[in-house]
Amino acid sequence: MSTFLLEIVTPERKVYAEQVNMLVAKGVEGELGILPNHIPLVTPLKISTITVKKQGSKDEIIAVNGGFMEVRKDKVVILAESAELPEQIDVDRARAAKERAEKRLAENKQDNVDFKRAEASLQRALNRISVSGK
Incomplete structure (x- = not known):
């Protein structure tokens, strides 16, 4: 199964950078499922979760507090105001x-x-x- 690079970046640091099979995000216009070779787009994101799917492992959930998502053929970049993995949350x-x-x-x-x-x-x-x- 093909993959793409997902990067989640905040003003302070790169929170996430891995090859994934799919991601689900909530844009201001609704929920988006992104697979490899998706049509390019840029959309603002809601304060919500990003669900990351990787073959052979459990779904990963990441808290993203607003920002933008840029989708390219082989890469998705999420520029977020802040983002946290579950183990980083106080x-x-x-x-x-x-x-x-x-x-x-x-x-x-x-x-x-x-x-x-x-x-x-x-x-x-x-x-x-x-x-x-x-």
């Missing part, structure tokens, strides 16, 4: 961030900017908690 910190965001959302209904920031913070925390349990 679950207690993620739960504390979730609680802070929920508190801000409950308190603050006047300021639209703070509401959107709190909402994004909550999504990131939930995404990290979800991936840490896999």
Whole structure:
């Protein structure tokens, strides 16, 4: 079965770089399944998980907090604001961030900017908690 190179890069570091058979990502327009020789595209990503499929091994789940995905014939590059593998996630910190965001959302209904920031913070925390349990 053919493969392609998947690279996940953040401003700080390269999080992931391996040959994979398939990946599933959530773009702003919906879920995308990418196989080798996929048509080239660039799309913004949601705060969500990336599922990586490699032949002969269990699916890998990676928390990605926004960014863009560029698909080429033999390579996919995800430029993410942040990305973490399950073993890198501090679950207690993620739960504390979730609680802070929920508190801000409950308190603050006047300021639209703070509401959107709190909402994004909550999504990131939930995404990290979800991936840490896999």
